[in-house]
Every structure is written in structure tokens, then in C-alpha cells.
Amino acid sequence: MTNVDADTGVLAGEPRMLIDGELRYTDSGALFDVEHPASEQVVGQATDGTVTDVERATAAARRAFDESDWSRDLDFRYHCVNQLHEALTQEQERLRRIVITEVGCPVSVSGSQIESPIAEVKHWADHGRNFDYLVDTGIHETQLGPARRKIQYDAVGVVGAITPWNVPFYLNIAETVPALMAGNTVVLKPAQLTPWSGTELGRIIAEKTDIPAGVFNVVTSNANEVGAALSADPRVDMITFTGSTATGRAILAAGASTVKKTLLELGGKSTHIVCDDADFTACLPMAAMFACVMSGQSCILSSRVLLPRSRYDEGLEILKTMMEQFPVGDPWTPGIMQGPQISAMQRQKTLGLIQSGIADGARLITGGGIPENLPTGYYVQPTLLADVDPASEIAQTEIFGPVITVTPYDTDDEAVEISNNTIYGLSGDVTSADDGRALNIALRLRTGSVTTNGHSFFGITSPFGGTKQSGLGHRNGDEGYREYLNSKTIGVRP
Structure with a gap:
């Protein structure tokens, strides 16, 4: 752990990424600089991950989804996400200083970047625990006679989350915690300008929760091709992205060959x-x-x-x-x-x-x-x-x-x-x-x-999303939680 600079309050964050339960540097040892926008000074570094690193993370997430009980054990997920909430609460002030250091967000208005997302972790734990994953819709008349229909909601699979720099910790939580609570595994690619808001989340999950290896991964990189590789990987079932409309179009194109489910929150001009x-x-x-x-x-x-x-x-x-x-x-x-x-x-x-x-x-x-x-x-x-x-x-x-x-x-x-x-x-x-x-x-x-x-x-209880070229799908509310689930309709005997 690095210490806070006594004069400026600047705090360097975790330089390592999390892949398959291990906090690690990229093989070459390459690093990239993180700058404090209020001083224009380099204040630390993060490991400069590669396409190979994101492929390792994706393989770990795929294995954890396919071979573990993570997607089926709701009680265990609830336990782990509550652990995460407790750990984030304990580290709240460290996380605040990291966000101020990376983003330049004033301490006076940092609550929306720290307290709000930490509270949302607890919300998603409770929401996921109470969600009805098998819904009986009653008896329906068909050409073959009456049938009772049930709708099952299953985790999508491996979710790739690509997040921006403006509210990085908040969006790292918003794009990964509901996905985890719904039973998915995750590969998070944080923005180049704000890697520590992602690596700190990875460190806390690795050190302070029982989330199994491979369920949550973080890959930092200063190269755009890493995010592109995550978007195109056929082992990734869904991409969630917040950022510019231009990048959103590129992500849609990269995922088109595998018809990947895509959740996009893009630009605005309101x-x-x-x-x-x-x-x-x-x-x-x-x-x-x-x-x-x-x-x-x-x-x-x-x-x-x-x-x-x-x-x-x-x-x-x-x-x-x-x-x-x-x-x-x-x-x-x-x-x-x-x-x-x-x-x-x-x-x-x-x-x-x-x-x-x-x-x-x-x-x-x-x-x-x-x-x-x-x-x-x-x-x-x-x-x-x-x-x-x-x-x-x-x-x-x-x-x-x-x-x-x-x-x-x-x-x-x-x-x-x-x-x-x-x-x-x-x-x-x-x-x-x-x-x-x-x-x-x-x-x-x-x-x-x-x-x-x-x-x-x-608000966390109401759907939020864009029309036209401002995005696809929704975050928040029941609609936002369902984005991380596939629905399956099953006909059974009345």
C-alpha cells in the first residue's frame, strides 16, 4: 500500500490487475502513468495489460461460470456481495482519495462517487436475493390445448464491462455488481485515465470477500485494443459499456460476429x-x-x-x-x-x-x-x-x-x-x-x-437508459437487473 502525500492528500492506488484470483502485473512488467489533473503531475502507475491478459481473464471467467456453482448458488452470492459492501464501507475514505486523485472530483461533492455506489452494492444484494427467477404466468390456450407457462431467468454468462473515467468507481459498481448478483462472471476493463478505481475494487474482492477465483477479473491497459479484444471474444456473452457514442458503435461492431448481448449508455446532449x-x-x-x-x-x-x-x-x-x-x-x-x-x-x-x-x-x-x-x-x-x-x-x-x-x-x-x-x-x-x-x-x-x-x-429503483444514439438497454430498477439475465419460457402441464 502506498501512503497519502501529507501535503496534497494525493493517494496512489493498487497497480496490479486481478486475473483468476491473483493480483498480478503483466508479464513484461510494463506500467503506464496515472496523472492528477489538479497538479498535472504523475502520481503513480498501473500495470499495462495486454490482449494476452484479457484473454487469460476471459478464460478464467468462462471457466468459473461453466464449472462452478456461482450462477446457481443464490445464497452464496448474497453472502459474497454483502461481504463486498462491508469491505467497501471500511475502505470508503481510501477510495474517496483515489477518486479525487484520478478524476479531480472535489471532495465537497464526492458523495455521489463514493457513498452512493457503496450503498448500491447493498441494494443489489437485497434486490437479487428477493428477485423471482422462476415466474408462473398462468394457463394459456394454445392450438395443442391448454399449457401452463413459466418464465425462468438465467444468468447471461460472462459479462465484459468497459467503463469510463468521469465517475469511475460508481460505474465500476453499477456495471459489475448487479451482473455478479444475477449469477454472471465478470471481466472489468476500467478507463485508461482512472485504472485505480478498478484495481482497488479487484484488490478488495480478492482480499476481503469469498468471491471465487475467476468470478471477478480486472484488466488495466493503456491500449485500446484490449477493450476491443474483450468486445470481440466469443467466450464473452455480454458487453456493458458506458462512454462515447463513437466507441459504442465500435463495440457493437466488434460484438456483431457473435451476436453479443450489448448494454450501452452513450453520449447525451440534453x-x-x-x-x-x-x-x-x-x-x-x-x-x-x-x-x-x-x-x-x-x-x-x-x-x-x-x-x-x-x-x-x-x-x-x-x-x-x-x-x-x-x-x-x-x-x-x-x-x-x-x-x-x-x-x-x-x-x-x-x-x-x-x-x-x-x-x-x-x-x-x-x-x-x-x-x-x-x-x-x-x-x-x-x-x-x-x-x-x-x-x-x-x-x-x-x-x-x-x-x-x-x-x-x-x-x-x-x-x-x-x-x-x-x-x-x-x-x-x-x-x-x-x-x-x-x-x-x-x-x-x-x-x-x-x-x-x-x-x-x-435513482437505483427506476430504469435509466437512452433513446436514439444515446444507448441500448437500461441500468437500475427491475429492468436494469433483468439486463444481466436471459429469459426462458417453459410450457408445462396445466
């Missing part, structure tokens, strides 16, 4: 429709906060704000004031709510899209550059762009930075049309003094989820 009867002083400060609190690195962020033309200037002034006052800085400092972008590349992408928006006619209200008081670290000023053409690049491209674009509209119909006119359909917001009006607009949006009047759609 809108917040603010109606002319809304309380601007209540809803717009929250819109600005949500745009900045994770440095804009959130797929469900409603980064496009649509304001009624009749109150356009009023809304812009409220957003401007909030974004100029938003606390940006060192993620280790209490009270800071926006940290750095994850990397130099991500910051450059964000700044480049801002300039593209200005070139296309958007008006820069505030921000647009690097904070003068933060010359070190990959920081971007909270940025507000007005008069944004809904067909422009910045209105159509997921930015993943602390940027709000604002477009005026005249009617509810026009607002709905603007909202629906992208390739994405992940989430959205509607605010109106009239709950019925807000609901009517929400019902017309081609998106997987909508928050109306601040009442959030998101």
Missing part, C-alpha cells in the same frame, strides 16, 4: 426547457450549478438551456451571475465544487468547442478560457454562450465541460422541436409553474429520462 411561467430565480441557479459541479463531465447534463424569448435577457443575467460566482479550484479544498477537467486533451477539446461556437455566431457572456488564478491543473472557466444556433456544432456535439449554451424560443412546440433535433436522447429537464404543462412537454421529448420542476428521474 436540454433544459424553461417555460415563460417558470421561477427563474429558483431553477436557473440550479441549472448553472449542475453544469459545473462535475466540471461538466456528465452524460446526463442538460447543457442546452432553452429560454423563452420574452424573458431571454433576464434568464441570461441570472445564469451569468451564478457561473461567475461558482467556486472553482483545488478539489482537495472544502467548499470547492468544480475541479479540473480530467486531462489536457479534454480541456483542449472543451476550449476548442467554445471557440467553434463563437465562430458560428454564439455570443460569449462569461468564461471561455482558463482561470487566471489556476495556471496549474486542467481547469476551464464556467462558460455561458448565448444566441446559439441549434444546428451549430456546439449545439449538436457533447462538450463534456462546464459550458452552457442558451437558445431562445417562442412556443412550447418550438422548444420540443429543438430538443429532439439531435442524434442523442439520454435525459432532459422541463421547468414550468404548471406541473401539467411540464409533464405535457416531457411526454413529447424523445429521450430516456426527464426531470420536471426539479423532481429527479434518477
